Every structure is written in structure tokens, then in C-alpha cells.
Amino acid sequence: MGRCVARLAAVVLTAALSACQPTPLVQGVAWQVDNAHLEPHGDWQALGATDLLIQWTAVDGTAFVAGSGLPQAPHLPDWPRIAREPWAQHVLVGLSGRFDEADARAHAAQLVDESIRLAAAAPPLQIEGWYFPVEVDPTWQDAARLAPLLARLPKPLWISVYDRSNIGGAALANWLDDWLPHDVGVLFQDGVGVYARGPEAARAYADALAARLGPSRVRIIAEAFRPDVGKPFRAATAAELKPQLDAYRGYRTYLFDGPHYVSRELVSGLLR
Numbered sequence: 001m002g003r004c005v006a007r008l009a010a011v012v013l014t015a016a017l018s019a020c021q022p023t024p025l026v027q028g029v030a031w032q033v034d035n036a037h038l039e040p041h042g043d044w045q046a047l048g049a050t051d052l053l054i055q056w057t058a059v060d061g062t063a064f065v066a067g068s069g070l071p072q073a074p075h076l077p078d079w080p081r082i083a084r085e086p087w088a089q090h091v092l093v094g095l096s097g098r099f100d101e102a103d104a105r106a107h108a109a110q111l112v113d114e115s116i117r118l119a120a121a122a123p124p125l126q127i128e129g130w131y132f133p134v135e136v137d138p139t140w141q142d143a144a145r146l147a148p149l150l151a152r153l154p155k156p157l158w159i160s161v162y163d164r165s166n167i168g169g170a171a172l173a174n175w176l177d178d179w180l181p182h183d184v185g186v187l188f189q190d191g192v193g194v195y196a197r198g199p200e201a202a203r204a205y206a207d208a209l210a211a212r213l214g215p216s217r218v219r220i221i222a223e224a225f226r227p228d229v230g231k232p233f234r235a236a237t238a239a240e241l242k243p244q245l246d247a248y249r250g251y252r253t254y255l256f257d258g259p260h261y262v263s264r265e266l267v268s269g270l271l272r
Helices: 002-020 079-083 101-106 108-120 143-150 169-179 199-213 238-247 264-271
Strands: 028-031 051-054 090-094 127-131 157-161 184-189 218-223 225-227 233-235 253-256
Touching: 051 127, 101 108, 108 143, 143 157, 143 169, 169 199, 184 199, 199 218, 199 238, 218 238, 238 264
Parallel strands: 028 051, 028 253, 051 090, 090 127, 127 157, 157 184, 184 218, 218 253
Antiparallel strands: 225 233
16 A cells, blocks of 8 residues: 555656646757858757757758768768757758749759758658758749649658738638648748738637648747848847747747757747
8 A cells, every 4th residue: 555655646746747847938940051050059958949940951952961962062060969969859851942932943843853862861860751941822823733743752741831921821721731732741930020920810820720731730930030120130039039939839839940040048038
């Protein structure tokens, strides 16, 4: 009897301690690789991040991994070190993309060919799935031609979607469901960073997508930037970013993007 009581007490104590643990603000962080941001460092795990979304492993025909057959960047990331980071325990590996969106859409078939080679040369990470970095939105009239191309890529597979025209979450979900293969997930760009909508409206979009596509196929990209004077963007402040993260609780959420916008100082501000 005494042993049973001790076990019960231990179970109750464990449950109580778990209940006291704060809910993570985010689950992941995104990283848009470029020559100036090859070595991501940050305290993103303090916010709860265990996942890494890599925007791409090749952009504009230059690869940041070895062995793909594409021309390599002058310097490559330290992939083994990144694999050990606490915020990179579950990785979505981005494939081949272009900086220019119109160019990427026009050459989607070529990017798929390159992506297949990149997947075969994937870095030594804890890979949870793949991301094809040709972004879609409802103004792209030929988006449906992606469907057979996506079928050629490894799974699990994700794409990202945004809606600057504000057609609404239900209409966006219907549009995607008309053509997107059912084994492809959606990373919804919230649009808050470009002032397309507020956090509560972005949450309503995600809810509509989850209702139509299924909750397991929907994750959120929280834009951690804001328009700036004299240059495209600046980092969001903690006061600006916190309402986004609070609104998205319950969804797997990635900060876009960590190395460019989410400094250690911003992490500290969010935790305060």
C-alpha cells in the first residue's frame, strides 16, 4: 500500500509540475539562407522552438549543400553544428527557390528538377519533411499547374501561401482545396508583418484552412518584421510580436525569420 501511495504521489507531482510549465510562444523558427546568414545563432529555444524551417538549400541556382550537382556557394553552413541546436530538432528542409517570386513561378518545373537533386544531397539534419519554396496566393491564376509537379517531390511536403488581396480564410481554403494535393501541407504566412491584417484575423484564416484542409496540414508563419523607413523591413518589437504569438496558440508556429529579425534582445523582451 505504501508503495502505491508513493507512486500516486509521484504521478500527482509530475502532473502539477507539467501544469506549471509555460506554454511555448512558438514551436519553430524559419531561416532564409543567404551568403550573409550562413551560421544561424539564437536563443529561440527559450521561446519553445524545437523546429527549424529552412527556406531553401539552393537559391538562384547556387546550392548551400554539397553533392547536388548544382554550383556551390563559396561557403557552406556548418550543418553538423546546426543539427545539434535545440531549435533544430525537427527540420523542414527547403529545396530549390528563387529570390524573385515571378521568376520562381515561371520556372517551377526546373526548380522541381533541382529540388529532387537537393533532396538526395540533404544535409545531416533531423529531417521531418520538405518545403518547396515557390509561394502561392490566389492572384496566381496558373497555381494549379503546381499539382503534378508537387507529386514528384519527396513527402511529407509543405508549401507556403499568403493572401494580400484579403479574399478571406474560407475563400482561400476553398481555392487551395480545389487543386492542392491532399498529401501536401500549408504554411500560412500571417500577413501581419506587412500590415495585411491583424493577429486575430490571421488566426481566423488559419482556422478556416484547418476546417477545410484538416488541422494536421496547417501551420503558421508569424512575420517577425515590419515595414521600415528608408529600407524594406525592420525587426518587430516585442510589443508588436507578442500579440501574434498569443493569437496562434494551438498551431505549430514558425517565426520568420530568426537570423534576420529575432535577436537575443527580442527573445528577452518577449519573455518579459
